[in-house]
Amino acid sequence: MSYTNLIYHIVFRPRSSAPVISPGHAEGLYRYIWGFVKEKGAVLYRIGGMEDHVHMLVQLPASLSLSSFMHDLKLSAGAFMRSNADKFPRFDGWGKSYFAATVSMSGKDAVTQYIMNQREHHKRFDFREELLRLVRKNGIEMDERFFLAE
Template sequence: MSFVKIWVHLVFATKNREPLLQKEFRYDVYKHVSENCIDKDIFLQAINGYSDHIHCLISLGKDQNISKISQLIKGESSFWINQNNLTIEKFAWQDDYFAVSVSESQVKTVINYIKNQEIHHSKKSFAEEVDEFMMRYGWQTIKDN
């Protein structure tokens, strides 16, 4: 029997980082994503976000990869948001996403970080958060290259 436990912190934003995930329905989106993950055998440990992005903590299964997981979560959730007319304009996620591995010793810290997105973003914008991630993890956007 194979055993795989690879934690991934996955972050993706709304198209053009538009603040489309309004507080009135944001938690319905998280609930729907959680239910969809169960249906698709994606182990989602934590989900939360803000008006323009979502954070997920996922444990990859032995036959899963980040690209496919991201595609399943983003594709189905944008379809559901549009089907339920939750936004005035057509909803879409950006094509890109951010994903980093998380060590077992940091899982609780990442869960708390994800759970506290409302508080976190009352002090720091998503753009500032992205810049912080870029510095911490040493990656650049295409335009920076």
């Protein structure tokens, strides 16, 4: 038996950061993602975001790699959005990249609050600024020409 605590703060976005997730339909997308996460044997502590990106605080089982989880999530959530084109008419796919950083149990509440307060947070910072701050804070090197261009 493995004893793990793999909690991730994940941020992903539609292709070209297009604002395709309207506030009126975001809840339906988030519920769909919650079901996907549950089906994978993972735990979704919090989900939220803005029109142009999604934040999740999720605990993955040791048997599930982050990359396969994100691959399957984007495929599944993309299919959901395409099948609900009346609610997400401008959606044309997810960006290739995503941000993910591990979160300790002691940091879980702070990240939960951060996700809950996205609307307030984005009155001061746009997605690009937010992403760069998260990347730098977590010591990740990123060539933003590639991440933000896709």
